[in-house]
């Protein structure tokens with residue numbers, strides 16, 4: 151028996167009727183397990199996607215059962231929350247593959263985000279996520295790095311003469327992972343933008359995290375605060391369009407910011423969309439097609455959750471001679487393991503999923519995996535290093551930057 | 557047999573309105589619960605393609621599983637799931653069940669708004685050949701649902717993805733439906749004793765209907781919303 155003190159009323163403010171209907175449609179058939187990368191590599195019962203919604207329903211039915219309007223709400227035992235947090239909630243990269251993988255196409259991802267927010271608000275989030283939350287709060291990035299270091303890649307890798315926080319038509323939103331970890335993506339993108347004679351600038355010191363890690367943490371309010379801040383900076387710099395090289399930032403700017411703060415007037419482009427536009431207009435000319443066998447790993451947040459699928463393929467067909475598709479690609483893409491800050495939250499899961507994706511590229515005997523997201527680049531590079539594979543991992547902007555025609 | 561005849565009459569006279577009331581209360585409770593969480597309109601971003609087309613796609617070509625799904629999922633589970641649902645719908649469209657709807661709702665079925673195109677003329681002729689329904693579709697339904705139940709039993713004992721998901725309700729919904737189907741089958745193939753079997757069939761069926769809105773069986777209605785909404789969502793992304 152749990153004592154009264156160990157019970158609490160959870161906050162259900164992020165749950166709405168649409169999400170609830172989605173949740174109550176689940177028949178616990180477990181079909182979604184076979185789409186889930188976390189389940190594929192762990193085979194743990196608690197990694198089955200719907201386990202989370204079954205537990206979520208249990209919380210909900212306890213607190214707000216069908217008769218709660220008459221009988222009043224009942225508190226839920228705290229141990230139910232810690233059980234969710236320690237067992238299965240974070241065996242998940244928030245890749246969204248369990249939505250098309252569900253027989254009814256239940257929008258599970260939104261449910262996982264709400265459940266994370268409940269667990270976070272009640273103080274039951276995983277300790278590593280709490281560290282990330284602290285870093286986001288104090289340093290505006292999830293990596294506990296000084297905000298002042300955010301632009302260090304400019305000095306280290308160039309190009310020279312990059313504008314920072316100045317008025318421009320186009321702003322390059324770098325994002326935290328390219329700013330602090332995968333810096334070559336930032337410098338390659340900056341190189342391309344400069345070579346395209348674009349009127350462009352970086353956000354500069356006013357760039358904050360896009361808010362995607364806040365959602366992984368479960369802090370939806372902070373995500374909204376970051377969204378508002380970034381939108382204000384973009385407005386103050388008089389920009390009309392934002393280019394980003396990160397799939398997670400792209401999804402936030404393009405699809406989540408309007409939901410959080412209302413529609414904004416910016417045109418949001420992922421670098422693959424921008425590059426395709428430049429190729430089509432003739433502004434971008436490439437030389438020396440890559441002869442090696444090249445495959446493309448669709449970042450979940452760019453394809454399934456972003457809607458950018460054909461653009462990178464069009465670019466790769468221009469930049470390489472031997473492009474091959476991987477299995478489980480496009481809308482059905484298999485995660486790299488990097489979403490939801492999994493590298494920090496669950497190293498084992500992160501490495502296993504990364505290893506599996508690398509293996510899929512090895513099956514088709516690719517020499518290069520190209521992607522469009524710093525998280526994917528990082529996860530797959532580390533997987534290749536771990537296994538001693540000769541596979542080369544590049545972001546699409548790195549490949550294009552190398553082939554720019556003078 | 558007077559008691560049995562009394563019970564038999566009860567299943568056809570008093571029980572249907574009770575079933576209907578319990579069913580309607582269940583539906584109302586669900587609706588109130590959903591509504592209490594609100595359906596605030598989100599300021600959705602401008603989508604890349606048409607919402608209607610997205611919904612149609614999610615109800616048609618996107619229902620075809622990915623080409624490599626067979627390699628990931630247990631094909632038996634996938635196929636039995638689909639076969640069970642299709643055969644269940646066909647059985648419900650059969651003449652006898654259509655006539656029962658007519659009795660319960662009190663409106664001639666053919667004039668009812670619930671009328672389905674598969675059953676056209678006035679006295680509800682059998683649109684699906686009776687023998688096909690009885691000797692092919694019903695056994696297919698019972699076997700596929702039976703496999704689904706056995707699969708859950710097997711994994712609950714052995715471990716596996718279904719184990720962590722199985723809750724008490726799972727041992728009610730599918731077995732109840734199977735029993736209703738099985739007794740109905742026995743009645744139609746004229747297994748004796750006829751009246752007790754029919755009585756049992758009518759009771760099981762009506763308990764099933766009463767149970768529906770309070771259980772996971774609600775998916776039979778919400779699936780229409782959920783699949784359509786995901787179609788809308790995909791149309792926003794243009795995928």
Ligand code: SF4
Nearest residue numbers: 186242243245246248
């Ligand atoms: S979002 Fe991805 S990792 Fe998480 S449960 Fe769904 S399929 Fe699995």
Ligand code: SF4
Nearest residue numbers: 176177179180182252
């Ligand atoms: S496939 Fe869909 S209905 Fe089945 S358990 Fe998973 S989320 Fe629930």
